[in-house]
Amino acid sequence: MLCYFIKNMGTLQRTKIVEILSSDTFLSQQINVRGWVRTRRGNKQISFIALNDGSTIKNLQIVVDITTFGDEFLKPITTGACVSITGVLVVSQGQGQTVELQASDIQIYGTADAETYPLQKKGHTLEFLREIAHLRPRTNTFSAVLRIRHAMAFAIHQYFNEKGFFYLHTPIITGSDAEGAGAMFQVTTLDLNDMPKTTEGKVNYENDFFGKPTNLTVSGQLEGELGALALGNIYTFGPTFRAENSNTPRHLAEFWMIEPEAAFYDIYDNMDLAEDFLKSLIRYALDHCADDLDFLNSMWDKELIDRLKFVAENDFVRLSYTEGVDILINSGEKFEFPVSWGVDLQSEHERYLVEKHFKKPVILTDYPKEIKAFYMKQNEDGKTVRAMDVLFPRIGEIIGGSQREDNYDRLLDRINELNIPMKDLWWYLETRKFGTAPHAGFGLGFERLLLFVTGMGNIRDVIPFPRTPKNAEF
């Protein structure tokens, strides 16, 4: 800190554009700004630089007197160049902005050759920007999305902290292959070109790093339950991996998931938490990301802000799977997949309930046990389990959760019925053997939340560096 201070003595501290534009304390002051050039335009006498430093979606206009700096010096200041500019902040003579910086000193940190720099002043398609993911954070759209992504991550921690939930770090490498949430990525240090074999000709994992097969986690839930049955209320927030060959705008091979788990919660407490959680995150975005949301609203999705407000202000509809199926059967709607009690609901069915019938978020509960995971608490009817899915317009399933089966015998029966290999999950069963308690939790896909909050249409555009089948660039 001392070194930093001495090193910078005599030079002006950098001021962020977001601070300059949010108060009038800098007016008539000499300040220094640093950032990347969006455009430069003008004539022989005067040049205007639109400068963005990532702190806000808004640019600061820099006014440059060409006779002072010289044409040759200004030439390399093109779109994409990085500069440090010192000058006095004045009231703008032009129409498009309230203040502007009269440049008195310009330092060029890095140029961006205009013939090869891929980002132009004109618009680009999202598909093209995905191919240059190393540069797309410099665009308005992606800087807005990434600032909102940060705000939502912060709001999640703040929400749970205030509710007394502890942040539990569950493992990313797992030794169990029975989490039951999809195909897994194997983790190994064995030489794939020279695998040690057992006498039966199978891979001998005794020499692998962990002495047994391991994978990247598909969910932190099972470990989360261990935390909840000790600390009371916990949540996880970390990366999750699915090796499914899913090619849709709603799936990633690597995504971030939030999984709260709470002891002494039943499914109703769980629904209350999920609804309050989502609403408060959306309110946080409306309150703290107004500039970025305004931009996304005008650029990509004219109904975005109205939709966010509507969801934040209205109650979610709650109904059972059985009631939902009745509505679908009596709807008169022709579905590609016919509906009957016991079938898993297809996208078209969920969309009908959310977007046509209720026109608001829906929480569906008490699904047939056959179509849900082994750990969900069985209802007295013997047919359904205490599952809950939160269905959102445009997104579909944004949250999946349940009250967990806390009875040792019933859980073991279910595991045996489904032939789940539980040899690696003995520790999970012991929570029901020693001091078991009713508990519940859910999983929220962070990028699915961001799809909804930003109005973006493709999940690859709400994470900085998407991982999808056949794509691990950057």
Added chain:
RNA sequence: UCUUCAGUAGCUCAGUCGGUUAGAGCACCUGACUGUUAAUCAGGGGGUCGUAGGUUCAAGUCCUACCUGAAGAGCCA
């Protein structure tokens, strides 16, 4: 993984019934312009038509396979 659509200049696209030297807008370069707002105006350069085969006198255009991307579906968060 299945179905459908797409791939032509740096970007976004047009290219008719298969027919001469493949076009436009933007970007870029050069010039003009005394305050611009994705500045404007004039001129200029820029192409392995996704890849590999095939049909044909002739293929950007038709056929086959593959690659890549997108949308919908499945799986799910």
